[in-house]
Amino acid sequence: MITIGKALASDLGRIESLLSSAQLPIGDIERHLQTFFVADNAGEIIGVGGLENCGNGIGLLRSFVIAPEFRNQGIAARILEQVLADARQLGISALYLLTNTAQDYFAKWGFTRMARDDAPAPIRQISQYANEPRCGAATLMFRRVEASLSS
Numbered sequence: 360m361i362t363i364g365k366a367l368a369s370d371l372g373r374i375e376s377l378l379s380s381a382q383l384p385i386g387d388i389e390r391h392l393q394t395f396f397v398a399d400n401a402g403e404i405i406g407v408g409g410l411e412n413c414g415n416g417i418g419l420l421r422s423f424v425i426a427p428e429f430r431n432q433g434i435a436a437r438i439l440e441q442v443l444a445d446a447r448q449l450g451i452s453a454l455y456l457l458t459n460t461a462q463d464y465f466a467k468w469g470f471t472r473m474a475r476d477d478a479p480a481p482i483r484q485i486s487q488y489a490n491e492p493r494c495g496a497a498t499l500m501f502r503r504v505e506a507s508l509s510s
Contacts, residue, residue, distance in 0.1 A: 361405070361429075363437045366395035373404040374422075381424040384487055388422065394449075396441045398425070398434045405429045408438040410446055410454075413481035418446050418504070420456035420465075421487070439468060446504045454504050455482050457497035470500040 366374060371392060375385040388395070391411050398406030408423040420442065425434050446454055455478065456465060462472065478499055482488055 361398055361400045361432075361434060363396055363398050363434075363441055366392050366397045366407070366409070368392065370397055370404060374407050377404055377407055377424055377426065378422055380426075383422055383424055385422075387486060391421075394442075394445055395422070396438045396445075398429070398438060400429070406434045406438055408435065408442050410442050410449075410451070411485065412449055412451060413485060415479075415481055416450060416452040417479055417481045418449070418451035418454045419482060419485055419487075420454050423456075423461070435464070436468070443504060452504050453479075454502050455479075456500050457487060458500065459497045462498050462500065465500055465502075468502070470502040473499050473501050475499045 371389055374395065374397065375388060378385045378388070388409075391409055394412065395407060395409035397404045406425040406429065409421050411419040411421055413419055423435060423438070443454070456470065458465065466472075478488065482499075
């Protein structure tokens with residue numbers, strides 16, 4: 360049975376391994392671990408997704424990946440639902456993400472593409488936006504944080 364829960368400090372190495380296997384940045388995961396969720400299957404972390412609170416009601420959706428053999432089972436949507444609930448509790452009303460490969464997936468959940476130059480200052484200042492080579496060409500997407508995905 361696959362369960363979704365808050366990431367624990369003891370999950371860090373397995374989270375970084377999963378992110379690395381998907382060629383996603385791992386540089387400062389530990390700093391934001393309290394706003395990450397993991398999908399667990401019998402003790403194996405098979406999915407992860409997190410949130411970086413950038414202040415001023417702005418957040419960055421980050422580090423979303425599901426192990427290839429578990430994709431298309433609704434796991435990412437379950438993690439996203441938890442991240443959105445966390446964002447609402449933190450007072451985040453605008454959520455952004457940078458992606459090279461998942462534009463179509465996130466568009467299904469109400470994220471829209473936008474010009475990188477239109478990103479608000481708190482997003483432009485995060486390390487991935489400014490310094491991560493893989494994110495330099497990524498598409499910037501935006502979604503208001505309101506109701507749940509199922510609403």
